[in-house]
Amino acid sequence: MHRLIYIEEEVADHPRTKEICERFPKATKVYCKYYGEVFNRKGQNFRLQKQQPALILARKHKKHVLNAPDGYGIGGRHNYYFSHMLNCVYDCRYCFLQGMYRSANYVIFVNYEEFQQAIIETAALHPDEESWFFSGYDCDSLAYEPVTDFTNHFLPTFSQLPNAHLELRTKSLQIRTLLKLEPIKNCVVAYSFTPETISKALEHGVSSVEKRIEAMFKLQQHGWQLGLRFDPMIYQEGFEEIYKNLFEQIFSRLPVDSIHSVSLGTLRTPKVFHQNMVNLYPEEKLFAGRFDENRGMITYQKELEEQMTRFCYDQLMQYIPQSLFFACTPPE
């Protein structure tokens, strides 16, 4: 429950602002000229704010759709991302957002229609090719669904764009809306996983692996295409056993023909973000391991990365055909 809602004066009368505010009748509304005054200012502590994040309602003026970073994709040539929300309701210790943003407050850009228009225009740049749009880069695509009503608003846009694909990347059980809607062929609901031991230690606020698998099962029964994202893979001694168990647990419940894609990615964080994260959580075991710096990115040692990727790939190949596999690795 938010105690404070910061509202950009420009969107104070926006119908979506009013709808969202109605969900938090006890929250104090604070008006600001530009959301950056609150979100981007210096002198904030992400870790303290995460205890009681405020909500910020704003308008995104430009750059509604951006090029996805290298290695962020599932086989498509044209990869984009868009963020109707900044920050996540979960608190995953490996997440780069805590190192990237100064504030842990949630920003919702209420001007969905401008995002939709930008998506239509971007897809039109590649009329004869497929383009991919990722919505879970700066936030979890579904976790704040009861407040944002994101899928209800954005799926109709994609249903009219057959050459544009949408990936909803999530760890959330908020699938009520998806189960009410007719599945569309060009949308993949992709769930992120780490083994249960790691999830319990590092993914604060996230539902158990079992519950997420059950949510996926319901979605596939309803006809949605599913994605599996093991990105980032997190190292611990004896990682082979816990990742093997995780794959077994998932594929014993989910039929392979419901799986659209599976991707693997190694832990990689820009150096500046990594330093911020270590300063915020110096007692965190994740950051106490051995890391290397490679062209401004902090990663596990090359040999360890290769060992983990090879092992997980070999294990996955026991369950899925090669055609479903994608490595989320930035080019050398």
Place this chain on the structure above:
Amino acid sequence: MINIITALQCEARPLIEYYKLRGNARHSAFRCYHNDEIQLIVSGIGKLAAATATTYLAASTLGATSCAWLNLGIAGHANKATGVPLLAHKLIDNASEQQWFPGIVMPISCDIDKPEQTYHKETMVDMEASGFYAAAARFQSCELIHSLKIISDNQQQTLEQITEKTTTAMINDNMATIDSIINPLLELSSQLNTIEQVPAEMYDFMAQWHFTTYQQNELRLLLRRWYALSLTNKPSHHDFATHTTSKAVLNAIKHFLDKQPISFNTKVIQ
């Protein structure tokens, strides 16, 4: 630790009594009081005085622990009843139109509002908050800087009716609310101190070898890593006694830590 700034002695008096604060004769520029957790400074009236007192207190405790900051006093309001406590969620300096947004992450037991310098509908009016906040924001993050005001005057009960006695009484009547703001702020500052804490062993290492400023930072990070790994043995400079230079010590600690297994299982690694 929390630093409290009041403009007037009559605003400070109830806090001095409630928290059993002692006068600190070391300070001659301002009247200052303290106990083990609280420092209070009486700034005088106006934003310049508030900013100066805030900076003075910060400078006199520089390098010490991370402190919370609270500006406590009385304020006017167009239509709120007198005696009502309000925590500011936005501060506006009317002269410069500069704005600040305190980060409210602690539980609060009073309403929140914003102070300005002239009566507006639904805003508090005071003379110190903007100066205080501008100065305190130089030293601390916004979650630990707050302004709590008791409404002393409104359009019906005007400024002229305020006396030292009524001011002290209004603060006194709201001590429970004030305490309910101070305690969570103390808790937040304690959390921040724990996060920023330098491992005690660092000083033993520094007494044994000479570390440059850059190396001291490296040593601090390595010793924090040591603790994060939940190793059974604590870091000790005796274990690295064979190394003659600080560089060799840092390399040896790093080499030792790099070899440690990582496990997120709940059992402690032996």
